[in-house]
Amino acid sequence: MPIGFQIEYHDVVSGARAGTLTTKHGKVSTPFFMPVGTVGSVKAVSQQQLSADIGAEIMLSNTYHLYLRPGVDVLQAARGLHNFIGWSKPILTDSGGYQVFSLAQSRKINEQGVMFQSHIDGSRHLFTPEKVMDIQRSIGADIIMAFDECPPGQSEYLYAKNSMELTNRWLERCIKRLDETDDLYGYGQTLFPIVQGNTYHDLRIASCEYAASKNADGNAIGGLSVGEPENVMYEITALCCNNLPADKPRYLMGVGTPWNILECINLGVDMFDCVMPTRNGRNGMLFTTHGVINIKNKKWATDFSPIDESLPCTVSNHYTKAYLRHLFVADELLGLQLASIHNLAFYTWMLREARKQMVDGNFLSWKSSAVEQFRQRL
Amino acid sequence: MPIGFQIEYHDVVSGARAGTLTTKHGKVSTPFFMPVGTVGSVKAVSQQQLSADIGAEIMLSNTYHLYLRPGVDVLQAARGLHNFIGWSKPILTDSGGYQVFSLAQSRKINEQGVMFQSHIDGSRHLFTPEKVMDIQRSIGADIIMAFDECPPGQSEYLYAKNSMELTNRWLERCIKRLDETDDLYGYGQTLFPIVQGNTYHDLRIASCEYAASKNADGNAIGGLSVGEPENVMYEITALCCNNLPADKPRYLMGVGTPWNILECINLGVDMFDCVMPTRNGRNGMLFTTHGVINIKNKKWATDFSPIDESLPCTVSNHYTKAYLRHLFVADELLGLQLASIHNLAFYTWMLREARKQMVDGNFLSWKSSAVEQFRQRL
Numbered sequence: 105m106p107i108g109f110q111i112e113y114h115d116v117v118s119g120a121r122a123g124t125l126t127t128k129h130g131k132v133s134t135p136f137f138m139p140v141g142t143v144g145s146v147k148a149v150s151q152q153q154l155s156a157d158i159g160a161e162i163m164l165s166n167t168y169h170l171y172l173r174p175g176v177d178v179l180q181a182a183r184g185l186h187n188f189i190g191w192s193k194p195i196l197t198d199s200g201g202y203q204v205f206s207l208a209q210s211r212k213i214n215e216q217g218v219m220f221q222s223h224i225d226g227s228r229h230l231f232t233p234e235k236v237m238d239i240q241r242s243i244g245a246d247i248i249m250a251f252d253e254c255p256p257g258q259s260e261y262l263y264a265k266n267s268m269e270l271t272n273r274w275l276e277r278c279i280k281r282l283d284e285t286d287d288l289y290g291y292g293q294t295l296f297p298i299v300q301g302n303t304y305h306d307l308r309i310a311s312c313e314y315a316a317s318k319n320a321d322g323n324a325i326g327g328l329s330v331g332e333p334e335n336v337m338y339e340i341t342a343l344c345c346n347n348l349p350a351d352k353p354r355y356l357m358g359v360g361t362p363w364n365i366l367e368c369i370n371l372g373v374d375m376f377d378c379v380m381p382t383r384n385g386r387n388g389m390l391f392t393t394h395g396v397i398n399i400k401n402k403k404w405a406t407d408f409s410p411i412d413e414s415l416p417c418t419v420s421n422h423y424t425k426a427y428l429r430h431l432f433v434a435d436e437l438l439g440l441q442l443a444s445i446h447n448l449a450f451y452t453w454m455l456r457e458a459r460k461q462m463v464d465g466n467f468l469s470w471k472s473s474a475v476e477q478f479r480q481r482l
Numbered sequence: 483m484p485i486g487f488q489i490e491y492h493d494v495v496s497g498a499r500a501g502t503l504t505t506k507h508g509k510v511s512t513p514f515f516m517p518v519g520t521v522g523s524v525k526a527v528s529q530q531q532l533s534a535d536i537g538a539e540i541m542l543s544n545t546y547h548l549y550l551r552p553g554v555d556v557l558q559a560a561r562g563l564h565n566f567i568g569w570s571k572p573i574l575t576d577s578g579g580y581q582v583f584s585l586a587q588s589r590k591i592n593e594q595g596v597m598f599q600s601h602i603d604g605s606r607h608l609f610t611p612e613k614v615m616d617i618q619r620s621i622g623a624d625i626i627m628a629f630d631e632c633p634p635g636q637s638e639y640l641y642a643k644n645s646m647e648l649t650n651r652w653l654e655r656c657i658k659r660l661d662e663t664d665d666l667y668g669y670g671q672t673l674f675p676i677v678q679g680n681t682y683h684d685l686r687i688a689s690c691e692y693a694a695s696k697n698a699d700g701n702a703i704g705g706l707s708v709g710e711p712e713n714v715m716y717e718i719t720a721l722c723c724n725n726l727p728a729d730k731p732r733y734l735m736g737v738g739t740p741w742n743i744l745e746c747i748n749l750g751v752d753m754f755d756c757v758m759p760t761r762n763g764r765n766g767m768l769f770t771t772h773g774v775i776n777i778k779n780k781k782w783a784t785d786f787s788p789i790d791e792s793l794p795c796t797v798s799n800h801y802t803k804a805y806l807r808h809l810f811v812a813d814e815l816l817g818l819q820l821a822s823i824h825n826l827a828f829y830t831w832m833l834r835e836a837r838k839q840m841v842d843g844n845f846l847s848w849k850s851s852a853v854e855q856f857r858q859r860l
Contacts, residue, residue: 148815437526
């Protein structure tokens with residue numbers, strides 16, 4: 105078994121749970137957040153900082169981006185992404201389904217797969233379920249994702265149904281390809297199916313049941329946080345959590361704000377990823393234990409208090425709001441680094457704290473006040 | 483006495499010497515290199531990295547830039563630059579003379595000072611020797627520089643002579659202003675005169691003698707590395723070293739390549755600064771113990787050896803050439819960070835090694851082979 109999952113605590117009054125995910129590259133406490141290292145680098149953050157300053161135990165990378173650059177040949181020559189980037193902890197790779205949908209210049213989907221043009225140079229490429237599994241073998245992540253079609257958020261019922269059924273047939277082909285091929289670097293890789301079905305309840309339930317029938321080591325919920333109202337996102341997440349195996353980790357893809365994550369932990373999600381802490385950080389938006397800060401605002405010019413004194417992170421404790429504002433105003437690269445590290449440290453801390461509150465039996469009341477506090481604008 | 487200087491070793495066959503500079507913010511072994519943190523940040527590098535990964539014991543900042551942003555009010559409210567940026571080791575500030583000459587949109591020099599327009603917003607400002615001393619009081623660096631005129635490298639004799647004499651009169655006014663004012667943050671600051679005189683030997687000698695007559699804690703050589711041939715730069719540096727006090731630290735401003743620095747240590751220089759390791763690093767040019775690398779070249783695509791295995795720097799040891807090349811090709815911010823840290827670690831190591839070789843009595847022979855090795859293109 106490439107990965108293991110043990111649930112250690114069930115919250116008594118919510119769907120929240122705390123456990124441990126075990127991989128060949130180490131253990132990760134759940135629930136957890138994965139910093140996004142799209143092309144094998146969490147933007148503006150070094151692997152040492154990811155580990156020491158942020159406390160990240162796992163990171164995510166993207167098959168689509170890594171396939172285009174540095175390419176499969178380089179990754180194989182390096183004997184996998186862990187070696188290539190110098191990161192010895194677990195890695196999860198997304199399959200490229202979402203990136204082909206959101207980034208590629210043009211794409212043509214049929215039963216076989218997706219023909220698309222690179223967003224970098226317009227070159228044409230074909231992704232099939234088999235090809236995507238082969239690429240993910242070359243990358244060598246511990247957890248790899250099935251190749252799915254990601255229909256637009258507003259798709260009509262028939263389109264969403266056909267798309268979900270195509271994703272199911274592709275899942276069969278992904279599983280078959282993995283069964284026929286070996287891992288390349290001496291440790292196992294495990295495949296998570298991705299649940300689709302837009303916001304249609306019956307499609308989501310069918311998709312969950314299909315995914316569950318594969319008895320995978322974990323299951324992902326895709327196609328959310330793509331423009332639907334927040335309450336709909338919560339509703340579909342709850343529905344999926346209720347229809348996915350309770351003893352397997354549930355991964356909600358691409359979500360979201362700190363309060364989104366706390367609400368979805370409450371619904372039974374174990375794994376998260378999102379570009380928000382790094383992308384918003386680079387735009388000067390900081391998530392803190394006191395609320396949200398736009399660090400470019402004049403009001404921080406002489407605020408010599410730490411960015412956030414409550415986090416176990418030397419960056420958040422050591423540098424002041426006034427200094428970080430100065431770095432943004434003066435367009436200094438260090439500003440991007442410090443804001444990204446701080447935001448990721450906040451996310452990591454928040455998920456650890458959620459776990460701690462669960463163990464202490466206080467999760468639900470803590471969550472209510474935390475959501476209120478974290479989302480207020482300072 | 484704000485700073486002290488003890489020479490511990492004189493190289494037996496060259497002008498090189500090794501010593502210790504003592505300031506209220508700590509001791510620094512000489513010869514040393516100061517990373518340039520123009521607006522209070524060494525570009526793309528955090529203060530923790532500067533200390534732990536690079537081993538820097540002192541940094542440099544610029545009066546011109548700090549005066550424009552964040553401004554004197556913010557720096558005073560923070561109680562000085564050390565506090566503002568979170569750096570407890572020594573700092574040296576340049577006076578702005580060179581920046582007004584090289585950066586400001588327009589400038590008008592007269593006896594009183596320099597009227598210039600900001601390179602940021604075109605606003606008009608007047609720098610006088612008195613004003614520049616006041617700003618440097620507010621910044622609070624351990625070592626501060628006299629306000630000098632920096633004439634173009636190709637100036638005619640009469641212009642260079644007049645300019646040097648103006649710089650001398652301004653030096654008087656700097657000293658007088660400092661005598662009339664107190665340090666603001668409870669520790670002393672010391673002023674270094676700057677020797678000018680272009681490439682004219684008699685002017686340089688006169689300028690050295692004038693600077694020496696002030697009995698300052700150290701003396702700087704300015705106006706070099708501004709386009710003159712390398713051998714002329716060495717010739718004038720040698721001349722200045724021979725005409726400046728032997729018992730005071732000599733600071734060669736803005737120089738240079740690794741081999742420039744080694745040659746000038748040989749001539750008796752103790753202190754250096756230059757933007758080259760960070761600026762060239764951001765362009766993908768790496769200085770290593772084996773020679774110079776353009777990391778963007780295709781030849782590094784599958785070179786999985788460390789950036790430089792010989793340096794005591796986790797970045798240089800941990801990341802491979804292939805990964806760093808990938809970061810540059812994919813335009814990832816981490817590439818700028820890693821290249822900057824590596825280059826600064828190389829410079830810091832090189833000056834420590836020069837000191838060690840001096841103590842071991844091998845400096846000159848080591849320098850000859852090091853210069854040859856470091857400057858070859860890989």
